Amino acid sequence: MKALEWVIAQEGIEKPSQFYCETRDIAQARVEKMRPDFIIHKWSDDESGLLAAMAGEMAGNCFDHNLGNWPNVPGCWFEYEISDTLFRMVIADRGRGVLTTLRRVRPDLKDDHEALRVAFTEVVTGRAPEQRGNGLKFVIRSLGLLRGLQSFLFVSGDAALMLEGKVDIADVPRYIAGADTAVSGTYVELSVRKNI
Amino acid sequence: MKIDISKFGTTLISRPAGREAYLSARAYSIPKEGDEPIELDFSKINVLTPSWADEFVSGLKNDFGSARIKVIEGDNLSVKTTFETLNASAVA
Numbered sequence: 001m002k003a004l005e006w007v008i009a010q011e012g013i014e015k016p017s018q019f020y021c022e023t024r025d026i027a028q029a030r031v032e033k034m035r036p037d038f039i040i041h042k043w044s045d046d047e048s049g050l051l052a053a054m055a056g057e058m059a060g061n062c063f064d065h066n067l068g069n070w071p072n073v074p075g076c077w078f079e080y081e082i083s084d085t086l087f088r089m090v091i092a093d094r095g096r097g098v099l100t101t102l103r104r105v106r107p108d109l110k111d112d113h114e115a116l117r118v119a120f121t122e123v124v125t126g127r128a129p130e131q132r133g134n135g136l137k138f139v140i141r142s143l144g145l146l147r148g149l150q151s152f153l154f155v156s157g158d159a160a161l162m163l164e165g166k167v168d169i170a171d172v173p174r175y176i177a178g179a180d181t182a183v184s185g186t187y188v189e190l191s192v193r194k195n196i
Numbered sequence: 197m198k199i200d201i202s203k204f205g206t207t208l209i210s211r212p213a214g215r216e217a218y219l220s221a222r223a224y225s226i227p228k229e230g231d232e233p234i235e236l237d238f239s240k241i242n243v244l245t246p247s248w249a250d251e252f253v254s255g256l257k258n259d260f261g262s263a264r265i266k267v268i269e270g271d272n273l274s275v276k277t278t279f280e281t282l283n284a285s286a287v288a
Binding site for chain 2: 024028031032035045046047048049050052053056057060064123132133134135137138141142145
């Protein structure tokens with residue numbers, strides 16, 4: 001089973017243990033395991049630190065915004081591969097998605113596209129009045145530093161942010177379009193080539 | 197006084213972990229008396245996220261005042277990018 005199949009499937013689906021993290025503790029332990037894997041494959045401290053931090057932020061989001069409110073299956077899918085030349089990661093959840101989360105504080109948001117634009121460009125969080133909302137801005141800032149970025153896909157609802165190759169992160173809204181496959185939670189895919 | 201943040205771990209990711217580290221630092225690492233500057237030394241950290249840093253640093257700033265808290269970032273790119281992100285949102 002692939003992450004996208006898991007995230008769009010109806011209830012009663014298989015939960016593959018090698019990727020499924022029912023709780024935050026499991027997801028965090030897997031993020032912490034990334035660093036020794038990067039060292040084995042001789043990735044630089046800068047690249048490995050940044051990629052692990054991005055993974056930590058995005059896996060944390062799955063729990064931060066859905067804890068106690070999972071529509072059906074709790075937790076996240078967390079999958080990564082590291083080789084001597086490539087890094088690939090998929091993080092997905094069957095939560096409420098960006099639009100539902102942000103509408104708690106921005107009821108004027110009209111659709112998934114606008115919700116993604118706000119999530120990636122404004123410091124706003126569904127957990128206001130807590131001072132949060134920096135995670136996805138950090139992810140975007142980090143993507144701009146990765147010279148080996150191949151692709152970044154973030155889907156929520158029927159909107160998708162798709163970045164390929166070296167992109168101008170200051171112009172993120174331009175890269176938001178309709179998703180090939182809509183998901184009710186979130187689905188993230190990242191691919192990076194090692195910068196030797 | 198200087199707090200070596202690596203004593204809380206070198207991969208600092210989640211909000212709950214940052215909150216727990218803040219509570220521990222407040223209880224055991226910072227003197228109750230005095231007003232000397234508090235230096236937070238991140239130079240031995242391998243992985244840092246804004247979530248962890250926000251819980252830890254913002255908590256200490258709220259308790260002891262921003263003027264007393266000084267962050268030593270070191271060279272790690274995830275640390276530098278984390279504080280760039282947090283500082284940018286504080287300015288916004």
